[in-house]
Amino acid sequence: MTKHENPTTTAQHATAGDEASRIVERILARAGTAVMTGEAGHTDHDGDQLDLVERSALRRVAGLSTELQDVTEVEYRQLRLERVVLVGLYSGNAEQAEISLRELSALAETAGSEVLDGLLQKRRTPDPGTYLGSGKAAELAEIVAASGADTVVVDGDLAPSQRRSLEDVIKVKVVDRTALILDIFAQHAKSREGKAQVELAQLEYLLPRLRGWGESMSRQAGGQVGGAGAGMGSRGPGETKIELDRRRIRNRMAKLRREIAAMAPSRATKRAVRNASTVPAVAIAGYTNAGKSSLLNRLTGAGVLVENALFATLDPTVRRAETPDGRAYTLADTVGFVRSLPHQLVEAFRSTLEEVGEADLLLHVVDASHPDPESQIAAVREVLADIEGVDQLVEVLVLNKTDLAEPETLARLRVASEHTVAVSARTGAGIEELRELVATLLPRPQEAIDVVVPYTRGDLVSQAHDTGEVLDEEHLEEGTRLRARVDSSLAAALRDSAVG
Template sequence: MTHTPTEPELPAEETPELRAAQADAQAIANDVVARVLARAGTARADGGTVHTVADGDQLELEERTALRRVAGLSTELEDVTEVEYRQLRLERVVLVGLFSGGEHAARDAEISLRELAALAETAGSQVLDGLLQRRQKPDPGTYLGSGKALELAQVVLATGADTVIVDSELAPSQRRALEDVVKVKVVDRTALILDIFAQHAKSREGKAQVELAQLEYLLPRLRGWGESMSRQAGGQVGGAGAGMGSRGPGETKIELDRRRIRDRMAKLRREINGMKPARETKRLSRKRNAIPAVAIAGYTNAGKSSLLNALTGAGVLVQNALFATLDPTVRRTKTEDGRVYTFTDTVGFVRHLPHQLVEAFRSTLEEVGDADILLHVVDASHPDPEGQIAAVREVLSEIPAFEDVHEIVVLNKADVADPTVVGRIQRRERHTAVVSAHSGEGIAELRARIAAELPRPGVHVDLVVPYERGDLVHRVHEHGDIELTEHVAAGTHLRGRVDEQLATELRQVAVAH
């Protein structure tokens, strides 16, 4: 019986269709990386920071911009542990990311990689190149897979990079395996964000919160290189009689680091708990005096500090960079009719915000839960504003009482935003305001809206306060709604609305009229 010869089948992994699909994916990945590198990250895309008169002198900015990486510093894997190694300033980086395939996934990967480039630049690094791989899920070994990891090593060698930044949170084993292949420092997205927070924190509490988050991240990822990893050879090893006198330095360096980290974490937790009463006292003082509160929250670099300056002239630091504001700023201001209220500018959010930071900054974020109004600031000119809104709400949902706060979505940067995008968000969100902190568009309207929606005092009073209690009259002027003020023989005749506590104090001193 004769057989007709047939064309031998190509292995499944080498079919023309599959090769074409792989080529298309590679082309998409290359285009994404090229666009990311051309833009060089959102934080620097427009060539720097633009200030307005409302921003004031910005005296802190000079110090902030001086914080840059040290050029020419060697970062070879020498005999140091991770605790010492993370102190090194790294400056020349290659970005790495994954996408699952398709144009929608590539668009999401581009937005995320652009943000990673901005994060790297905010940390003071220079982005040299990028590598994006189509893969359904990360390789459990080297995150990229062995072939792509070797390709990455060649990119690192060709560009002279000293650091690889991965757009994800790596498992300790993945980071070690990838580091062993590329031979330079590997940093994941979480470590990069923690590094920026460490640079930008100013207050004692902010520094303690960031350090605690760093140590929680670092503890399971300790690693030694060189002699610091040599094992102890105690007892009769292998029956060869190698006992006392033959013990090496062992893992004592890492063990010592672990103990120091745990001790330091315990101390930081005690310090942060010790600062809590002072913060709560200030908050209770504002509540006792019935001062309404407005919190400003939103995605990082959405323009929260610029908006605060435009609304109040506070002059807080404004920088076109991610996480420029870490320490919450509280400013008092007044409505047109004289009522006092406070603005609180909070830390910005980002996609995949490290859970260590959410926990560490929970006390700070509680300012949002205690506010009467939340201004949720959104960069309306961003490629994915809805994604930013979802990322912010995901974090805020963990804060007690957040659901009870009246939220206004403030679409900032309207002067450079696409009107169709602005309209789309307005149709989706119940309460919105369109403003530009830079040009001043919509600021007056937003200020009037805040005044209209702030809670008003609920107790009506009509009484005479003796002249020696001018302090109570002053509090009524600051925190109440006054319908009538007149001076009579017995004192100051007041008619209006005040909060319950102030009404009680007024009734205790009131005289007949």
């Protein structure tokens, strides 16, 4: 310590460094938990999980490179497992810093990477140059070299200049949080629309981050622009490579926007058909890995993909379900949200999220076993607030994973919303209570009818059972006497076809 250093300040820095090191050690001790292996955690309601088998077959594996040594390897090439070091900054709450870095670790593992080490720094604001500052950047370079990592993942958004400066110091690829989430989305998208939405988001992210190298990237000089003697022989090749890349990206983005817009009528038609049938709609939304797909499977037996990984579901799934009193409704499973979800993805998936705004009821699924479920609830509501029509929806807070949650957490969350129910999609606890609550909150048909329907119009009787409330049914010689509450369009059809 020099004579100008304050002993108190030095001690504070040492304490912050020790605290950061302990946080990193705890995260590394639990690394490997983000991706579920085998069939652990699945129930009979989840079906055969064939999509999970397919996804596991494509997961990156260690020891294999993307560079071919021999042409005969082409049939067996798989993506190389990236070996990563995590980097995070925090200014105040160490507990929040640990939760955030643990989520980054889970994101990295979901992307197929192996987490080797981490660096957490207590700092008021990111360094405008290298994000960490020159001293910590040099320390990070040593950690990367010692661990043999080939990628650094930063828990935040990097400016293009910060990423370049950090790469120049540590000599390996640097990826920020947004790029990591985009990579996971690219791996998991299956539908044509989902793939187009993810590619559009990736290109929007990439466009300002294109990096040129050397004088070959300089603009064409031409004429006397370069001063005396800088004309003939100093002219560039015309459009530079980086300009060409930018133009190609913009053209591709324009094409993708047209394709996504062209898919909208098909989705709107399907939604219109559902709306015309007057079947109420329920949307499932929530933080990523909160158990939305497991809940959908438990309620409907849909058998959609269930994986203990972030963003396992990207393409919306709509399934039919019934209330305990026999009324039909649809359940739509949507993409999960995450803290600081990249705005490119929110914009790209806006068309998909419209499913939520068109619903009659919102099931907001929360992982009650998470260390900070309140922040997850806030992150989801922040995204939903931008979707038209969501502010009019009745929200049910579904506290999932109660078999793993602390009783104090459940007690605290039960008062977070007017309608709250605690369930476990894995064990089935609370599912019947949830079904009863959905039946209570779904809109009920308003028009009362008392008619005799001829037996030739059994389709209308069946529709009354599906979409209305049948109070009494009696089989007479001339037809079925039906006393029920139905919507106005069905009421008109029943009266038109009634006997007498």
